[in-house]
Amino acid sequence: MIIAEWKPLPELVEVLKGHTNVLVAGCATCVAECAAGGEREVETLAPLLTMALKKEGRSINVRTKTLERQCEWEFVEELAAVVPKVDAIVSLACGIGIQAVAERFPDVAVYPGVNTTALAIRQEPGLWIARCAACGDCVLGETFGFCPVARCAKSLSNGPCGGTRKNGKCEIDENLDCVWYQIFERAKARGKVEQLLKVRKPKNWSNSGHGGPKRMVREDLRP
Amino acid sequence: MKDSSSSGSTPRIVVVYCRNAVASAAEMLEGPHTQKGLNAYFAALPCSSKVEPSYLLKILADGADGLLVVACPEGKCRFMVGNVRAEKRINYVRSLLDTANMGADRLTLERGEKLKEKDLLKLAQDRLGPLKILGPNPMKGDRK
Numbered sequence: 278m279i280i281a282e283w284k285p286l287p288e289l290v291e292v293l294k295g296h297t298n299v300l301v302a303g304c305a306t307c308v309a310e311c312a313a314g315g316e317r318e319v320e321t322l323a324p325l326l327t328m329a330l331k332k333e334g335r336s337i338n339v340r341t342k343t344l345e346r347q348c349e350w351e352f353v354e355e356l357a358a359v360v361p362k363v364d365a366i367v368s369l370a371c372g373i374g375i376q377a378v379a380e381r382f383p384d385v386a387v388y389p390g391v392n393t394t395a396l397a398i399r400q401e402p403g404l405w406i407a408r409c410a411a412c413g414d415c416v417l418g419e420t421f422g423f424c425p426v427a428r429c430a431k432s433l434s435n436g437p438c439g440g441t442r443k444n445g446k447c448e449i450d451e452n453l454d455c456v457w458y459q460i461f462e463r464a465k466a467r468g469k470v471e472q473l474l475k476v477r478k479p480k481n482w483s484n485s486g487h488g489g490p491k492r493m494v495r496e497d498l499r500p
Numbered sequence: 501m502k503d504s505s506s507s508g509s510t511p512r513i514v515v516v517y518c519r520n521a522v523a524s525a526a527e528m529l530e531g532p533h534t535q536k537g538l539n540a541y542f543a544a545l546p547c548s549s550k551v552e553p554s555y556l557l558k559i560l561a562d563g564a565d566g567l568l569v570v571a572c573p574e575g576k577c578r579f580m581v582g583n584v585r586a587e588k589r590i591n592y593v594r595s596l597l598d599t600a601n602m603g604a605d606r607l608t609l610e611r612g613e614k615l616k617e618k619d620l621l622k623l624a625q626d627r628l629g630p631l632k633i634l635g636p637n638p639m640k641g642d643r644k
Contacts, residue, residue: 286599320554321596324561329600331638 278307278398279371280405281314281391283322289367290329292388296337296365301326301390302356302378303343304370311405313391314369316343322369322390347374353381360385396427413484413491419477421463426480428456434477436460510539511631512640514559515624517570518548520578523614533621540624548572549582553593560597560606563640566631567607570623576613583611603634 293299301323309315323339330337342359344352347370360366360382367390368375379387395407410427416434417424426432430449436457440448445462447453464470485491515529522528522544529542541564545551548571559567569590571583587609594604608630610623 286596317552317554321557324554324557325596325600327561328557328597328602328639332601 278310278396279373279393280311280395280397280407281308281369281371281393283313283318283369283391284389286325286329289326289388289390290333293326293330293337293365293367294335296386298338298340298363298365299326300340300342300356300359300363300366302347302366302368302370303341304345304347304368304374305343306346306348308370308374308391309343310399311397314371318369319343322367326367344370344374347371348377350377350381353377356382411485412480412482413488414481416477416480419472419475420460421467421469423456423460423463425456425460428454433457434480509632510537511565511628511636512539512563513541513566513568513624513627513631514564515540515542515568515570515620516545516548516551517542517615517620518572518583519544519546521548521570521572521612521615522620523616527616527620529617529620533624536621536625537628538621538624540621542620542624547577547579547582548586549577549579549589551586551589553589553596556590556593556607557596560602560637561639563637565606565634565637565640566627568623568627569607569609570615570620571609571611573611573613602637605630605634606637 301319303314303316303319305315312318319341323341327337327339340359340363342356344355346352347368356378363385365386365388366378367388368378369390372393375387375389396409396411397405398408400406407427409424412426425434425436429436430447431438437455441455441458442448445455445458447455461470461473464473519528528544530544531542533540533542548569551569556567569586571586574583577583590607590609594607597606598604608627612619
């Protein structure tokens, strides 16, 4: 899932200066799973924002609406009834959803309520860890199901580096597993350590953000 | 007994409590209570873990000066860890209240078991002093 974190409240209070009718818009998909922008978080942020602004002597009317997805036009359309009643939208969706709302309603100020941070998995309750960097050149088949791009602090294609601790942790964080240690252990368990001797050439980064904004076309699906 | 709820200086406090923390159903308080200098509203929960950050914040955004959650003692939750979860959520909401400059102490947690009606009233009364120091909730009178 895409994960995100709330922006600091003072930042939101600052950007809402001059606004009197605000919509806090949530998304019930990824950001709900990471407890940043689902209905619960929307209904938490709304009274909190109201109080923070009131404390500064500013009264605003905060409405809330959580869409099934903010990254699908059909769902974004559900905001059409409420947007004319507000002068600003705080979106708790990921960057994709925020931009979709801003594109559909260009006359209204749309502010991000979160910082979108990674593609991650919920490792355990309350803990999300990055698993994918959307690099556009997946090597998971060669690395025994561990992504060195997202999970190695140095994104090494040929690891490990010299910073692996004796207990298999990364030198930058004692709580972080060295992904190349994990790759080696899984390769060993499968009896295929020799596969790791192959030197992986530089990745084709042009198929991700390094090649300009990604554009994927499927002619068979186009109107 | 004189009803002091009309006094504007009496902090309005909402008390939500775990029904398993009271001695019996006869000791449960529900709704508004304005005796003994209190301006309180009591509501029972099936477990203190039923408190959600959004609900807690809405109660304060609706103008309550203080919010008290009463949970069972640690290790005595009927649902094993409900009161532990409640404490974590309350601490989270307290941190949010601080970022909003509302004062974390508007929301507090107390623990107790076999509580009687007078104990619940006492817990609410004990909050009056700290809430008077915090001053009235700026949201007071803002909501209809």
